[in-house]
Amino acid sequence: MKIAVVDYGMGNLRSVTKALEHVAGNSAEIVLTADPSVVAAADKVVFPGQGAMPDCMKELTERGLKQAVLDATHNKPFLGICVGAQLLFEHSEEGNTAGLGVFKGKVVRFPKDKMFDAQGQKLKVPHMGWNEMFKVHDHPLWAGINDAERFYFVHSYHFQPTENIAVLESSYPYRFAAAVARDNIFAIQCHPEKSHHAGLSLLKNFVNWDGCI
Numbered sequence: 001m002k003i004a005v006v007d008y009g010m011g012n013l014r015s016v017t018k019a020l021e022h023v024a025g026n027s028a029e030i031v032l033t034a035d036p037s038v039v040a041a042a043d044k045v046v047f048p049g050q051g052a053m054p055d056c057m058k059e060l061t062e063r064g065l066k067q068a069v070l071d072a073t074h075n076k077p078f079l080g081i082c083v084g085a086q087l088l089f090e091h092s093e094e095g096n097t098a099g100l101g102v103f104k105g106k107v108v109r110f111p112k113d114k115m116f117d118a119q120g121q122k123l124k125v126p127h128m129g130w131n132e133m134f135k136v137h138d139h140p141l142w143a144g145i146n147d148a149e150r151f152y153f154v155h156s157y158h159f160q161p162t163e164n165i166a167v168l169e170s171s172y173p174y175r176f177a178a179a180v181a182r183d184n185i186f187a188i189q190c191h192p193e194k195s196h197h198a199g200l201s202l203l204k205n206f207v208n209w210d211g212c213i
Contacts, residue, residue, distance in 0.1 A: 001027065003207065004042035006084075007034040008063050010056040011048035012193065016081065019193040020046065023204035036068035044206070045072040049083030053107065053157070054095035056083050066100070073102050077211035078185045079141075085180070085187035086159055094157050103180060103187070105161035110172070117173055126156040127172045133179070133190070139167045139213060141186050141205045149198045151178075151190040158189055184211035 003024070005017050013032055020030045031038060039045060047069055049056050060066050072078050073088070080088050089099045092107035099107070115123040130150045135142060151170075158176045168179035168188070179188040186206070192199035 001043045002029045002031060002041070003044045003046060004039045005030065005032045005046045005048065006039060006065060006069060007032050008056070008060045008065050009034075010059050011050045011081075011084065012191065013048060015191075015193045016046060016048045019200060019203055020207065023200050024207045028207055034063060034065065036065055039065065039068040039072060042072075042076070044077040044079075044209075044211075045069070046079045046081065046206075047072075047084035047087075048081040049085070049087060051083060052094060053083055053086055053092045053099075054097045056087060057097055057099070060087070070100060070102070073100075073185050076184060077206065077209050079206050080185070080187035081193070082155065082189060082191060085189055086157065088185070088187050089159050089161070092157060102185065103159075103161055103165060103182070104163045105159060107157045108160050109157050114174060123173060126154055127158075128154045131170050131172060131190075133168045133170055134175075135167070136169055137167045137181075139179075139181050139186065140209050141181075141202050142168065143205055145198055145201050151192065151195040151199060153190045155189060159187075181213065183213065 086107045088102040132148045165180040166177040167181045170178040192202045
């Protein structure tokens with residue numbers, strides 16, 4: 001089995017690749033690639049992303065990987081991580097950027113007027129650090145992971161789906177969709193590759209996932 005990690009120059013690529021290699025062992029070949037034909041031939045695809053969404057979309061398009069990523073969302077187990085997950089939506093407020101439109105909805109910035117905790121203290125943006133994840137719906141990638149498990153986040157924007165696809169939520173300070181899924185696609189806002197045991201469990205579940213819910 002071959003798992004392609006899409007390299008479009010915008011992502012925590014080394015950490016994602018190493019984490020997948022660790023959990024896959026001898027069960028899968030992990031390939032970091034900027035070649036659309038390699039993405040097309042892979043059994044599964046991981047689509048990371050880090051940085052500003054306009055830059056990510058620009059690089060994805062200019063490197064000829066946009067169509068290969070879109071094709072992969074239709075026909076094989078697909079994992080979007082952080083900005084890679086955000087890119088799957090129709091639009092982002094960050095740079096007024098059009099996304100890939102795989103999911104209906106948009107990516108929005110944490111609003112200044114809501115960034116206060118229960119004691120009235122101002123919260124920082126970006127949302128950075130460890131935070132709890134709460135299950136909304138069962139999913140194979142969450143198998144064996146406890147509800148309210150903590151994962152590592154770094155983001156100023158979050159997705160706001162307009163269809164019923166949220167499977168996990170987090171809170172900062174209000175509840176927001178932290179992972180969405182439909183059919184063969186799972187997309188998560190946080191960084192499982194940086195989230196120790198729980199994150200590695202999620203990645204291992206992806207390695208073993210057949211793409212069915």
